[in-house]
Amino acid sequence: MRESIFKKGGLKIKPDYKNWIPKGMLYSLIAGTVLSLALLLIFGVFGIGVSGKLRIALGVVFGIAFVICAKYTEWCVHAYRSFSYDGERKLSKQIIEGTARYVTLPEGGIGLDVGCGSGALTIACAKRNPQGKMIGIDRWGKEYASFSLPLCEKNAAAEGVTNISFQRGNAVKLDFPDESFDAVTSNYVYHNITGEDKQALLLETLRVLKKGGTFAIHDLMSERRYGDMQAFVQKLREMGYERVELIDTTTGKFMTPKEAKRLMLHGSTLLVGRK
DSSP: OOOOOEEETTEEEOOOOOOSSOHHHHHHHHHHHHHHHHHIIIIIISOTTOOHHHHHHHHHHHHHHHHHHHHHHHHHHHHHHHHOTTSSSOHHHHHHHHHHTTOOOOTTOEEEEESOTTSHHHHHHHHHOTTSEEEEEEOOOGGGTTOOHHHHHHHHHHHTOOSEEEEEOOTTSOSSOTTOEEEEEEESOGGGSTTSOHHHHHHHHHHTEEEEEEEEEEEEOOHHHHOOHHHHHHHHHHTTOEEEEEEESTTTTSSOHHHHHHTTOTTEEEEEEEO
16 A cells, blocks of 8 residues: 655655554663673673672573573564564554454544554544544553654644544543444554453443444453453343454454464454444
């Protein structure tokens, strides 16, 4: 797909959706790997300033530290390249656009993206639904410091998307009345919310969906995180929801089983349906 570049005042503005592997973490791991290797060589291999049992002990400690840092750094570099919008794989983009295909707004309708991060999914849904409007919310916490409200607005401007807005919000308790939206969506958000029942988070999102509205929620829905999702689907059907379906996205839809295993994305599943 052709890369989006919006011209403003003669200048080309390219969207920056960041990476799910923060650059700061990547640089820190690389620095840690280099440092542990240097200490291993200084004290363990060459024994500068130490000898005997202390040299052996320091060699073992820094050797283990180097192996751990090197392995984790290698994984992070691979994940960063896989997720990057500028890389060859562009896995993040495939997941975002794949999820957005399930979001359809009626004329004048409004959709909600819970946990919008850099605005990627909100913008993708808005582009697919020019007849409606998308709202993206996020708490933009310190744990994902590279994501922010100004970044979302900048990305929307870079994409030339105007049927969109962003605001602060919390997925645990959405600041909207019941049945406020014609569609709700989310991507890889709820599994990051610790100490909260994931099925309760889903119900809170569905609370603000209008009768007849559609939902597409993508996350790591393993039984360990979410409990029995088949029972949850049945519960939704009994509540009157229609066409409720769990779609495994690790068997070729968004990624291969090998990619899911390598990138620790086991349980990636789309929950779709109509209220």
